[in-house]
Amino acid sequence: MKTMLKKATALICVLLTLMSLAVLPASAAIENDLPIIYLVGMGEPVFDKNGKQVWPVSGGVANILLDNSSELVAAFSASLISSDWTVYGNSLRRAFDKYYSGAALDKNGNPRNGTDIRHSVAPKKKTSNYGLMDYRFAYDPRLDPWETAVELSEYVDAVLKATGKNKVSFVGRCMGSCFVSAYLCRYGSSKVDTCLFYVPAVNGATNCSQLFAGRVHIDSDTLNNYATNYMGGNDLDDMLASIINVTYSLNMLGMGTDMATQIFDQLALESFPDLLLSTYATMPAFWAMVSEEYYEEAKNFIFGGREAEYAELIRKIDFYHENVKLRIGSNLKTYVRNGMKFNIIAKYNVPMPPYLEGYNLNGDGVVNISDLTFGATGAPIGRTLSVDYLNAAKKSGTIDYVSDDLMVDSSTGLFPNYTWYVRDIHHDIFPTCIDTMMLKILRTKNQVTVKTYSEYPQYVSYNSSANKLTPVTGTVTNGSTSSSTNGFQKLISIFLSIFKIIKNLFNIVN
Amino acid sequence: MSYVEISKDSFDKEVLNEKVCPVLVDFWATWCGPCQMLSPVIDGLADELDGEVKVCKMDCDENSDFIMEMGVMTIPCLVLFVGGEEKGRLIGYNEKEAIIDFINENK
16 A cells, blocks of 8 residues: 555656646746847948948938028029929939938949948857847948848858857848848748847838838928927927927918928929939838839839939849848748748837828838738827727627727738737837847747737837836827917917027036 | 968967067958958058068958957957057958058057
8 A cells, every 4th residue: 555655656746747847848938049130220331432431421411401501592592483493402402412422322223432331240259148239230221132131141151150050030120121031032041040020121111112202291280290299309399399389370380381382292293303313212222111002103203214224223123122022921921830930029109200191100100010010900190990990800809919009900910929019119219128028039949929928918118218118008199189288378388498498508608 | 472361370470479560460251241342452452561561361250269359349350460469450441541541550
């Protein structure tokens, strides 16, 4: 009896041990120490042969306009009198040419005058504890991602050699996702453990797509809405926003923007193609960020009548379009089936710039939510998905994929279980709390889904003051309704803003 | 005279023990675009400065442990040694004149 009891106890012990072992892998994430190669958005700065930085242009558009203000004002006045806006358009192009043409590529989409990025980041030999940016593939943000894939492939091999590992992981942010995608479409996924797209532009960046297609537009309601909800944070912005609000409430903004709309429409039609062909439109990497929806329209708008002159550039961008942009979605499905892990981190509830036709599209202020996620559905900014849509989602059983604020449905995206949505954060803001989240995903051995970590549910909201991600709750912020404050309150806020600026100036002088 | 191809094993002999003239070491790699741009400039300098400056090249992939020890994180990276001591670093692609200025300022 004693022996039987001992045997039974031993058996129970063995069973308990086996059970605990079976439970262990599911409850404990296994460290993944494969090297991570980061491809940042917009690549590296570009220099000319004299060592002068030609890209990005220091000071940006504001400086260009200020430095050339006398010529621009004269041309503007001449155009106003004659109603011939090509005069102003040519003046604008000359001003931009001075700053941007140094980085523009030739008609074949190749660098001119020895312009290039000037360094690469050497792979470092480590065996564990890689930081997210330990390996940065330095790329020229103007060049064809397909051609650059050759360099990226050599870089991957160099990292593998330096680390002794057999696979790498990629993080592709914004334009970086186009270069990662070109690599994957050209060389396959056999050397890739995890691919993480962070606000990817591989399906198109809305501002790039619509600018290249000449889809720009200004109207008073949009401008007032933007000023009310999205401007602010510094004294000058506060003041400008207040001025826009007051002019809007006095119905003057409509008159001003009506004129601006006419000028913009004419400029867009007559001058944008030339303006862009002396800058961004010579760069295949920017064409890579023109969405499928606008691609043919943009090509006609920019190259119309000049196809023979730009034949090689067009061949290059068409090749990328057909072999990467149109294929990456289905290719990703194949790579995932073959064992590559894949995730996307998207952002939402930030409108596009107010001069674009697609201002109201939900997204991160640069890329709309559908392009960010390979097809998720987003309600226009400040609204929720319609009742009919939600009822249909309930019927089809996809309601669980709809965010609690009812703004986004991830079920229509390509990888609904592998995609996260961060609310209230602009494309160009990169808080460390999202780096931490990315590192957690990349360091996990198995495919991470939106259910894997309770601290990272599918929909999170970014709290900038606490640098934290918190689960999205059922409220909609930054609605499109007009401000409830009256004209008198706005006037007070103008005076307060002016007073703050003067006070700050006084502090600086002292 | 053309440049001298060096490794971590020949570094002491070719660079640290060189007492006659300054040594310019070019850290490069096959996958690095700017290194390829710089390569003909360095070849030209090796001929032009023959007898005044010794020019060496080190392949980072073949000597990855060593470049970690040297703290070379970004390439191309030119390091100037005088009497076995490091005197300065020049990172990224540079024109020939800029490299000659760098040598003259540091030697």
